[in-house]
Amino acid sequence: MTDEGCSDVTSALKSNPSHLRELDLSRNKLGDSGVKNLSDLLKKPKFKLEKLQLSNCSVTEEGYKALASALRSNPSHLIELDLTGNDPGQSGVKQLNDLLQDPDCQLKTLRFLSPAAEKACRYVNRVVGENPFLQRKLNLSGHKLGDTRVNQIAALLQDKHCQLNTLTLSWCDMTDEGCSDVTSALKSNPSHLRELDLSGNKLGDSGVKILSDLLMNPQFKLEKLQLVSLYCTAITV
Incomplete structure (x- = not known):
């Protein structure tokens, strides 16, 4: 119809x-x-x-x-x-x-959200007191998310309602697995993010390589990227 x-x-x-x-x-x-x-x-x-x-x-x-x-x-x-x-x-x-x-x-x-994005939205509301869909900046630095919770945040990033310009996920106990979830989400909704901070996480070489693939996407218009880590080698960077 x-x-x-x-x-x-x-x-x-x-x-x-x-x-x-x-x-x-x-x-x-x-x-x-x-x-x-x-x-x-x-x-x-x-x-x-x-x-x-x-x-x-x-x-x-x-x-x-x-x-x-x-x-x-x-x-x-x-x-x-x-x-x-x-x-x-x-x-x-x-x-x-x-x-x-x-x-x-x-x-x-x-x-108006997918079930996974709704769950992530409730979590963000609880820990930072803000609805992420009404914000341009989201700072979850220092929250011990781990890969499981990062996967939920990725569902939020993937939702078309999300129009974040700045995302801070530093020192969140994220590994390559969580980085993969974040980059996959950003591939499906790439155009808004301008600043991304993943410092202090356990990303290693494979996580950085996955992120590098995203940087080659012409629709991904990131301007600032922070990746301070002890787990990736100089060659990969």
């Missing part, structure tokens, strides 16, 4: 809005215009939808704004909203975050 089909569905529901409680439009090509049509429907008090699934529907910042505006004007019914797999950018994430702070908002379940 495209935005045209979504328009037909919402027009039909406007004429008979009171019975529908769950609507799943996931994995359709609705785009922002389709979601805006749906948002107009959500504003109507007679439309008492409780669960809405819009995962992987090509929704960007404009669609998120329309949804947030609709739910502010009619906040009493929707309790579950799934927006995973869309690309709202940082401003879209802020729209959702602000909506959840509204005391009239009844949403109990809001999904």
Whole structure:
């Protein structure tokens, strides 16, 4: 379905809005215009939808704004909203975050991250008191993450909502395995990061070689890299 089909569905529901409680439009090509049509429907008090699934529907910042505006004007019914797999950018994430702070908002379940990224986001919130998707800098220096926790951070980096400019993972007990996870994540979402600090970790030669492959990617526009380590040789560097 495209935005045209979504328009037909919402027009039909406007004429008979009171019975529908769950609507799943996931994995359709609705785009922002389709979601805006749906948002107009959500504003109507007679439309008492409780669960809405819009995962992987090509929704960007404009669609998120329309949804947030609709739910502010009619906040009493929707309790579950799934927006995973869309690309709202940082401003879209802020729209959702602000909506959840509204005391009239009844949403109990809001999904816009992959399960792995959601887990990483909760961890970062707990240890540094910041939502990483609303920040441009993330400093986890000195936190004994180890490769297991670094793997979770990599899931966060891989998520398209993440637009960090500066990432500090120095002295985090990371080995080559953790470095591999980080570089793999950055290969899939390479364009935003400008500063990366991996100093004081046990990266060794293979970790540095993996990172070097990433540096050859023209989409990876890193400007500052810190790799002070006792575990890699001068030849590799």
